[in-house]
Amino acid sequence: MLSSPDLRDAARGVRSAEPVIAIVGATGAVGIELLRCLEARRFPAAAVRLLASARSVGRFIPFRGRELAVEELTEDSFAGVDIALFSAGAGISRRYAPAAVAAGAVVVDNSSAFRMLPEVPLVVPEVNGGTLAGHAGIIANPNCVAAIMTVALAPLHRAHPLRRVTAATYQSASGAGAAAMEELRESTAAHLRGEAFAPKVLPHPYAFNLFSHNADVDPASGYNGEELKAIAESRRILGAPELPIGITCIRVPVLRAHSIALTVEFDRVVTPEEARGLLAGAPGLRLVDDRAANHFPMPSEASGQDDVLVGRIRTDLGDPTGRSLSLFVSGDQLLKGAALNAIQILEHLRS
Numbered sequence: 165m166l167s168s169p170d171l172r173d174a175a176r177g178v179r180s181a182e183p184v185i186a187i188v189g190a191t192g193a194v195g196i197e198l199l200r201c202l203e204a205r206r207f208p209a210a211a212v213r214l215l216a217s218a219r220s221v222g223r224f225i226p227f228r229g230r231e232l233a234v235e236e237l238t239e240d241s242f243a244g245v246d247i248a249l250f251s252a253g254a255g256i257s258r259r260y261a262p263a264a265v266a267a268g269a270v271v272v273d274n275s276s277a278f279r280m281l282p283e284v285p286l287v288v289p290e291v292n293g294g295t296l297a298g299h300a301g302i303i304a305n306p307n308c309v310a311a312i313m314t315v316a317l318a319p320l321h322r323a324h325p326l327r328r329v330t331a332a333t334y335q336s337a338s339g340a341g342a343a344a345m346e347e348l349r350e351s352t353a354a355h356l357r358g359e360a361f362a363p364k365v366l367p368h369p370y371a372f373n374l375f376s377h378n379a380d381v382d383p384a385s386g387y388n389g390e391e392l393k394a395i396a397e398s399r400r401i402l403g404a405p406e407l408p409i410g411i412t413c414i415r416v417p418v419l420r421a422h423s424i425a426l427t428v429e430f431d432r433v434v435t436p437e438e439a440r441g442l443l444a445g446a447p448g449l450r451l452v453d454d455r456a457a458n459h460f461p462m463p464s465e466a467s468g469q470d471d472v473l474v475g476r477i478r479t480d481l482g483d484p485t486g487r488s489l490s491l492f493v494s495g496d497q498l499l500k501g502a503a504l505n506a507i508q509i510l511e512h513l514r515s
Contacts, residue, residue, distance in 0.1 A: 182210035186245045186269070188237055188260065189252030190214035191223060193342040194274055197503035198249050199227050205507055215241050216252070242267035249506055250274060265301035270513070272303045272506045279304040279397055286400050288505060289512045290448040291318040296512055303509055308501030309333055309390065309413065310397035313424055315472045315500065316493045319446035320428065320439060321402055327487070328429040329398075331411040335377060335390075336463060338420035338497045340366060345419055352417070370417055377413035388413065421463035422501060423494040433486045436477045443474050448500065453477055466494035470504055 185202070189195045195216075202209065214225060215237040224231040235241065237260060242248060248264040250257045250273040257277040264271050278284040285295040286304045291314050296303065306314075313331065320326065337348040343365045351371040354361035361369070368375045379389035387395075390413045399407050416423075444451045452461045453475035461473035472495035480488035495501060 182208050183246035184211045184213070184244055185209045185247045185249065186213040186215055186242060186264070188215045188248060188250045188256065188264075189274075190225065190234060191216045191220045192251060193338060193345065193498060194251040194502045196225070197498045198251065198506060199225060201499070201503045201507040203228055205511070207507060207510065213241070213245065239263045242269050245269045247272070247510060251502065251506075261302055270299070270301060270303070272305055272509050274305040274502055274506060276307070276393060277304075278302050279306065279393075280400070286397060287509055287512075288314050288318075288401050289508045290315055290446070291401055292403065293512045296509065305502065305506045305509065306397050306401060307390070307393045308339055308422060308497045309335070309394040309411075309424065310401060311501050311505050312422055312472050312493060312495035312497070313394070313426070314398050314401045315446075315448045315495070316424075316426070316443065316474045316491070317398070317428065318402060319442045319449070320430070320434070320489075321404070323442050324430040324432060324434050326402075326404065326407060326428055327431055329407065329409045329411075330427045331394075331409070332425045333377075333394075333411065333413045334374075334416045334418070334423040334425075334463075335413060336416065336418040336420045336422055336497055337370070339422065339501070340378070340415075344370075348417055348419060366415065370415070372417060374414050374416045377415055379413075387411075418463045419467070420496060420498055421466040421494055422497045423461065423463055423466075423492065425490070425492055427480050427482075427488055427490045429480075429483065429488040431487070434489060436479060436489060439477050439489055439491070443477070448472055449474050451475060461492050461494035463494050466496050468499070469496055470499060471495075472500055 214234045218236045220234045221236050223234040242264040248269040248271045254275040254277040257273045257275040261271045279286050285299050337345040347365045348370045351361040355371040377390040381388045391411045395409045450471040452473045460475040466473045474493045476492035480490045
């Protein structure tokens with residue numbers, strides 16, 4: 165981590181009028197979305213550098229009316245860089261993020277490499293933006309499920325402490341990257357033509373199918389890695405380290421935007437009407453809860469949207485105490501689940 169003088173220098177870089185920004189993993193699905201978010205939100209930048217593996221050198225990616233060349237990532241890539249946005253996997257982050265910090269950059273990392281280190285803030289700005297003040301050069305962007313889920317849970321938890329959360333996810337192809345999205349397109353086309361399609365990116369047929377998330381399963385608990393990450397990170401983001409959370413993560417044949425069915429138990433009775441009021445006024449959320457039209461959050465409407473959609477709010481009839489509610493959320497995995505949250509972290513640092 166950084167010494168105090170280095171930390172002051174890095175903080176000035178984030179707050180400067182025109183920082184130099186590097187994107188590590190610039191050619192991946194999240195890397196492309198990071199560029200789009202920088203452009204759409206008019207985040208100031210003196211220069212943007214695109215870093216990736218040697219095989220991507222020579223590619224050009226459009227940004228603000230120009231074509232930016234992709235450069236090879238090395239330990240020397242961060243000279244003069246103020247902000248480094250990492251989205252290339254945990255191994256790359258562990259290897260290169262310290263070099264970026266040593267060069268004076270603030271790192272916002274989208275991998276799992278640093279999320280559970282106590283000295284690294286794990287941040288969803290609408291939920292726990294205040295923890296950014298303690299960063300020492302590296303800030304962790306959460307798992308996509310944890311980011312989307314906690315945006316919806318936080319307004320409820322602030323008003324009435326949660327006692328238990330049960331969740332089931334419906335996770336899109338975008339969570340596994342651009343190659344998985346293309347496999348879904350190709351396998352769907354093959355299925356409609358009546359042709360066989362052998363999956364290459366994911367372990368099971370994707371078209372017209374759903375299956376347990378492909379992360380490795382922990383033999384002791386029976387939970388897979390995605391589920392364990394979502395549990396641990398959600399607790400940390402909400403500041404509730406002992407909160408009981410049960411979750412089942414499922415891949416579904418949707419291109420982008422994850423959905424989550426939630427049942428939450430409070431310390432007292434909370435009516436659906438009160439919950440709607442808390443959620444309707446919360447940052448980062450849009451209430452979609454029209455019972456008469458049977459219109460609730462859908463990934464098709466959440467895709468491309470900054471806000472997480474929340475609705476289907478009702479009393480859980482399975483809890484005779486009346487202290488539980490069920491609700492449904494959809495959020496764009498590439499945006500609030502990844503790139504947008506990273507840019508919002510930078511905006512929060514500059515404020």
